[in-house]
Amino acid sequence: MSLRPHYSPIERIWLRPFGVSQSPNTLKSKAGWKNDTHRQPYKKGERVLRWYELLGWGLEIIIALGSILFIATSLKERAFRAGLLSLTVLGAVNGIFIFLLLYLEEGRKEGIISLDAILILLAVSLLAPIGKKLPLRVVAKITRVDERDIPFSRIRYEVGSAIYEHYYASHPEIKGIYDRIRQLPGLAAPETPAYSPLGAPLSHAQFDFLEELADLVNAPSQKQQVKADPQTMSAGLKETIKYLGAKLVGIAELNQDYVYTHIGRRPGKYGQKMELTHKYAIIFAVEMDYRMLRAAPDLPVIIETGKQYIDAARIALVIANYIRRLGYPARAHIDANYQAMLPPVAVDAGLGEIGRNNILITKPYGARVRLGMVTTDLPLLTDRPILFGVQDFCQRCRKCADNCPSKAISSDEKKIIRGIEKWEFDPEKCFAYWNSVGTDCALCIYTCPFSKPDNLLHRAIRYAIDRSVVARQLSVWMDDLFYGRTPRSEAYPKFIDLLRKEV
Numbered sequence: 001m002s003l004r005p006h007y008s009p010i011e012r013i014w015l016r017p018f019g020v021s022q023s024p025n026t027l028k029s030k031a032g033w034k035n036d037t038h039r040q041p042y043k044k045g046e047r048v049l050r051w052y053e054l055l056g057w058g059l060e061i062i063i064a065l066g067s068i069l070f071i072a073t074s075l076k077e078r079a080f081r082a083g084l085l086s087l088t089v090l091g092a093v094n095g096i097f098i099f100l101l102l103y104l105e106e107g108r109k110e111g112i113i114s115l116d117a118i119l120i121l122l123a124v125s126l127l128a129p130i131g132k133k134l135p136l137r138v139v140a141k142i143t144r145v146d147e148r149d150i151p152f153s154r155i156r157y158e159v160g161s162a163i164y165e166h167y168y169a170s171h172p173e174i175k176g177i178y179d180r181i182r183q184l185p186g187l188a189a190p191e192t193p194a195y196s197p198l199g200a201p202l203s204h205a206q207f208d209f210l211e212e213l214a215d216l217v218n219a220p221s222q223k224q225q226v227k228a229d230p231q232t233m234s235a236g237l238k239e240t241i242k243y244l245g246a247k248l249v250g251i252a253e254l255n256q257d258y259v260y261t262h263i264g265r266r267p268g269k270y271g272q273k274m275e276l277t278h279k280y281a282i283i284f285a286v287e288m289d290y291r292m293l294r295a296a297p298d299l300p301v302i303i304e305t306g307k308q309y310i311d312a313a314r315i316a317l318v319i320a321n322y323i324r325r326l327g328y329p330a331r332a333h334i335d336a337n338y339q340a341m342l343p344p345v346a347v348d349a350g351l352g353e354i355g356r357n358n359i360l361i362t363k364p365y366g367a368r369v370r371l372g373m374v375t376t377d378l379p380l381l382t383d384r385p386i387l388f389g390v391q392d393f394c395q396r397c398r399k400c401a402d403n404c405p406s407k408a409i410s411s412d413e414k415k416i417i418r419g420i421e422k423w424e425f426d427p428e429k430c431f432a433y434w435n436s437v438g439t440d441c442a443l444c445i446y447t448c449p450f451s452k453p454d455n456l457l458h459r460a461i462r463y464a465i466d467r468s469v470v471a472r473q474l475s476v477w478m479d480d481l482f483y484g485r486t487p488r489s490e491a492y493p494k495f496i497d498l499l500r501k502e503v
Ligand code: SF4
Pocket: 403, 404, 405, 406, 407, 408, 409, 429, 430, 431, 433, 434, 440, 441, 442, 443, 444, 445
């Protein structure tokens, strides 16, 4: 590079990385510069980065790699708003850091050290264990639920039947609500927006199939018992269940507080006392396809729900049969034939936490799962509940409540419900919406920030959420910024278009 007495401001900026300084005074004050009255660049290879500059560049490289990961993941997920915003916002952030690293002139050392310190402080505040992670609090004896009181039972009581008269005589307060819900079109019904003549029958076929499976949940076990130690058996069962298609598996001692008191849903068994005395619950989660949920609350959602319930039923039925063949009693709990509430059992077994939306939130898949369960007396080792910051995150987030079209999810503080301090949920409002829109909606699953696909980017974010209250608050803001407070329904897999074609 030739010697030049003067550089324009623009030239000075561009030449700075090559060692050209802005003012003679600065030139003189820096070690390694040739004397003198000429503004002279370093010779090639002569410039040496100081430790604080190296640290600054190291941090900037980490930020740049994180930004590239965010942009690439957003585009791969076809989250175009996130992709576009991350290109501009993260591009600007990186640009500012690079500019500061290159061109902080006056007080350069102090400036770069301050920048390093801010970045390190930010990283520590995101990754250090800061803030408490608390579980849902049980503050009184838990009141058990009667299966006759859940919406799926209440809706089945045929108007004028003995069961209808019996049930609503003792529950007059909700009779009007269910009489109104019965007037609505129903799931996958022709009058609903989700209906299509080729698509809706698929959903009906799935749930018909599940009804046919519902009577296969139990049978006598073989007399001859195969002996295996609980540790081997537990590990083997978990791996087998994953091999069969589940993503998460846990084992808990079955808490009788979560067993329904009476049967409400099985034909011919209405009002019978629920008998479930098995000691252990093996509970597992199958993953719902994020692409299908992006269409919430439209047709793909109910098709995906049906598919995952069938998968969960298949696994539960096989495993229950398998355990019975080993000589131990076992019962599968599948859609349309549960004897207990699965989400709290899943919490006991370490699969996740219950969120504001009253759904199980798992760490890798958020609310985007369906559960299946096998109860048994086969001796097993149990797992422990886990905490990864869901209660604190939900306290700040409220996204499901804001996006719930029926306002079934509370935006308020927790209340004591059946002995547990948790967020209120109105199942009738939710169920009425399903029956008017024609699907099981799932907006509270799709919009939950935890439900994003399980990839490197979202795993890193969940790791930080697990560790730090700062990360939790920042993630709530960032999710709103990049994905929108009200995320749009986005493109779903192409084959659905075939099912939506007019005939
Ligand atoms: S499924 Fe839909 S209506 Fe029901 S709680 Fe979730 S968002 Fe609300």
